[in-house]
Amino acid sequence: MNQAAPTFAQFAADRLVRDRRRLTSDWVDTLSSQLGLDPRRVLPHGDLLDHLPVVLAKAADFLCVPDTEKLTAEQIITEEMRDIARLRRGQGFDVQEIIREFDELAQLLDGAALRWLDDYPGVPDAKSVGRVFGRLNRVPLLMGQITVGAIEEERNALLRQLAVAEEEERLRLSRELHDQMGQLVTALLVGLRGLRSGTESEEQSARIVELENLAARIAREVQQLALDLRPPALDNLGLAAAIENLLHEWSERNGIDADLQRIGLGDERFASEVETMLYRVTQEGLTNVVKHARAGHVGVVIERRAGTLSIILEDDGAGFDVDAVLASSQNSRRLGVRGMRERVARLGGSLEIESSPGGGTCLFIRAPVAPGSDSTERDDPSR
Numbered sequence: 530m531n532q533a534a535p536t537f538a539q540f541a542a543d544r545l546v547r548d549r550r551r552l553t554s555d556w557v558d559t560l561s562s563q564l565g566l567d568p569r570r571v572l573p574h575g576d577l578l579d580h581l582p583v584v585l586a587k588a589a590d591f592l593c594v595p596d597t598e599k600l601t602a603e604q605i606i607t608e609e610m611r612d613i614a615r616l617r618r619g620q621g622f623d624v625q626e627i628i629r630e631f632d633e634l635a636q637l638l639d640g641a642a643l644r645w646l647d648d649y650p651g652v653p654d655a656k657s658v659g660r661v662f663g664r665l666n667r668v669p670l671l672m673g674q675i676t677v678g679a680i681e682e683e684r685n686a687l688l689r690q691l692a693v694a695e696e697e698e699r700l701r702l703s704r705e706l707h708d709q710m711g712q713l714v715t716a717l718l719v720g721l722r723g724l725r726s727g728t729e730s731e732e733q734s735a736r737i738v739e740l741e742n743l744a745a746r747i748a749r750e751v752q753q754l755a756l757d758l759r760p761p762a763l764d765n766l767g768l769a770a771a772i773e774n775l776l777h778e779w780s781e782r783n784g785i786d787a788d789l790q791r792i793g794l795g796d797e798r799f800a801s802e803v804e805t806m807l808y809r810v811t812q813e814g815l816t817n818v819v820k821h822a823r824a825g826h827v828g829v830v831i832e833r834r835a836g837t838l839s840i841i842l843e844d845d846g847a848g849f850d851v852d853a854v855l856a857s858s859q860n861s862r863r864l865g866v867r868g869m870r871e872r873v874a875r876l877g878g879s880l881e882i883e884s885s886p887g888g889g890t891c892l893f894i895r896a897p898v899a900p901g902s903d904s905t906e907r908d909d910p911s912r
């Protein structure tokens with residue numbers, strides 16, 4: 530066997546390492562001119578200029594790995610691409626643009642491999658050539674997938690942090706309202722009562738009663754606002770109890786009959802993030818019933834089955850054509866269902882809607898939970 534003659538895969542790998550800097554800057558030039566991108570606007574490409582040579586050097590290893598070895602392209606380039614994704618965080622990105630960018634790279638690599646083929650000393654074997662072209666094509670594709678996936682993951686994590694911060698702020702406001710405003714209004718009520726001396730005129734007495742009623746109404750509304758902002762039951766008693774309270778109050782307020790059924794769960798607690806998400810989604814579902822359904826009855830089922838916590842919310846109202854309504858142009862201005870979907874998806878759950886005109890509406894909301902989670906595992910925002 531002649532040791533001096535490298536296989537085409539080895540030859541191509543050497544060239545890829547040697548040419549990696551030029552390929553990288555060619556690629557950025559191509560992007561700037563062909564895609565009409567202003568190099569200053571595409572700041573991320575500056576980061577890529579630093580990282581891409583490393584990724585391409587790793588891709589060179591990938592060209593020579595025998596098919597039987599379990600080393601995957603993902604393992605070779607994932608880490609570096611994640612770094613790039615981290616750098617791109619918060620810079621705003623367009624998935625289609627990222628995919629197009631890596632498409633350009635695939636074409637450049639194809640062109641380079643054709644040149645290497647011309648330079649190769651000797652006769653390359655077909656299998657080696659096939660592997661080089663096949664794997665070179667896979668590298669940009671994987672880079673695109675990994676970058677998009679990692680950026681979406683980061684965005685998801687940020688949105689989750691945002692949701693937690695929002696709940697903390699709601700909790701703070703709720704307590705402030707309850708403690709500060711609640712006390713002030715109570716003081717006002719007591720003060721008004723103290724005004725009654727028995728010697729006031731009939732007119733003055735009627736005026737005091739009127740003001741007392743007004744103060745009592747403010748007290749009730751402040752209390753309700755504090756409850757709506759962050760129901761204490763959600764922190765103290767858990768999801769099932771909080772939904773039970775919500776449903777009871779909602780039913781009274783709107784004059785719609787409602788019942789709740791629990792299946793497979795008692796008072797156990799789940800991650801605060803999951804409980805809050807399911808509560809908020811149920812709340813929006815109930816708001817939609819009031820706004821759109823003209824329903825006479827609502828049934829809610831909370832079910833725990835192994836690693837899944839689900840809520841089924843069913844109304845016997847007007848129903849709607851789900852695909853048509855959610856795809857309609859007016860829907861871009863609606864936030865409800867879209868917001869529910871995003872909240873659920875962020876925690877790895879799902880939302881399905883079954884409905885038809887005249888046939889009522891049923892929401893199936895599912896979230897993954899740890900099979901044995903209980904109160905000790907909670908991450909309580911009130912702490």
Ligand SMILES: Nc1ncnc2c1ncn2[C@@H]1O[C@H](COP(=O)(O)OP(=O)(O)OP(=O)(O)O)[C@@H](O)[C@H]1O
Nearest residue numbers: 817818821822847848849854863864865866867890
């Ligand atoms: N329970 C329901 N019964 C009948 N129609 C419903 C029900 N829930 C939702 N819909 C329909 O689905 C549409 C989308 O709901 P979504 O909550 O996204 O928007 P919205 O309630 O109209 O507005 P927003 O929630 O942004 O204030 C509604 O406009 C309504 O036509």
Ligand SMILES: [Mg+2]
Nearest residue numbers: 816817865866
């Ligand atoms: Mg809505």
